[in-house]
Amino acid sequence: MAEATRTITAPTPTPETGPFWEAAAKGKLLVKTCTTCERPHHYPRPICPLCGSDRTEWKESSGRGAIYSYSVMRRASPPYVIAYVTLEEGVSMMTNLVDCDFDALRIGQPVRVVWTPSDGGPPVPMFTPS
């Protein structure tokens, strides 16, 4: 588990996203995938936002990806890094980059998931350079 330097707002699971957060508690990152168009999407939905099919299933992600974009929120105390990371499975997700030198980050850099405790909820997927 990574050290959080600020209070992490707890995600509120919903009926359709419950399995994502239950897996998160076990350190597994799930991606919803459509069995009709065979494409993954994020955040997870029961009906595929890409093709409209209601045939979707959970798949476990490798937890590896690359930085699509990021920004160091210098104005915050303490500063933190928001990012979009593109997973190997092909979807991009909003996250934070942690346990790293903020000034050495670059777009395209390989990263891996680290689970970070939230404030009274399930752990959330953050990423660190791999």
Place this chain on the structure above:
Amino acid sequence: MSIRDKAFIVGVYEHPTRKADNISLAQLHAEVAHGALADAGLTKDAVDGYFCAGDAPGLGGLSMADYMGLRLRHIDTTETGGSSYVVHVAHAAEAIAAGRCDVALITLAGRPRAEGMATGTAPRSYGPTSPDVPFEAPFAPTVVNQYAMAAMRHMHEFGTTSEQLAWIKVAASQHAQHNPHAMLREVVTVADVVGSPMISDPLHRLDCCVISDGGGAVIVARPEVAKSLKRPRVTVRGAGEAVKHQMGGQVDLTYTGARWSGPAAFESAGVTPADIKYASIYDSFTITVLITLEDLGFCPKGQGGRFVSDGNLISGVGRLPFNTDGGGLCNNHPANRGGMTKVIEAVRQLRGEAHPKVQVKSCDLALAHGTGGSLATRHASATLILERS
């Protein structure tokens, strides 16, 4: 349905306040409505269509109709963030063309400054029922750091620089020096912008718009009404709107919905970007302007940095004068929603009523563009082509 010459903007008003400590939100809406009606030479009894968005208090359009005593046969409270009022002008023209109303009133007002709102830097949440929130709120997205990620990616893909972005602020400040109501009237240089404190990489403090109170209103009327009035007429020649989002995780931060709303507006108006004499471009941040100009077709994708450099957006200097009131970057950003003031300054330019120091010569065709929501990930883009009649 073509809306060209079916409806005219006959009244506009921008509230002069920038900090409304002693004015309620409802009163601000009523004051801008009053101002725009006076500008048009109409009274409230002429209004039979009303348009407002999420900034209106209480039950929105219903509460404001009650407060102002409007008798309506058409109401439209389309909410697309800061672009709402640009959308509303098009919807008003369409409603008038369809015979749904004769005189449409559009209002915007807000007092985030009086309320001490940390508009750009405090994490925002739209509530746990919003499906995206559980997957974003833990990571503390703010307005500024989301736009910053778009800027960072644009720099990565196209080599855009902070100095190029700074030119957008420089142009706005050159215009704002002539606006007595502008919050920031001091002319700044590229060095000033890139030397200002970093808020969220790569956006500096001076890459961000101001936080202000205030508001504005627009009156759109059918031709018979417009011709009976003494004010110059501005027609809605064309319009386009589009929504851009995260596409199920296929995130692309390098373009906006202007890629679709722009061509739709130009096609319906039968003109091209080269015909535009003046452009009001929503400028929540410098990067918003740069990406929008590319998407609207004023320059090829990726060349926005070069396009905005060397004063190309400064009236009397460059090829595309923009935001001659100083825009959101220097003048005001009432309710954290910049679409209304974009329409108002475009109308001023077409009437020849902009400040003489920034008035574009022979300004007969203008564009107004709004971006509402969060750039590239969840926003509405709205484009208007306005013409002096």
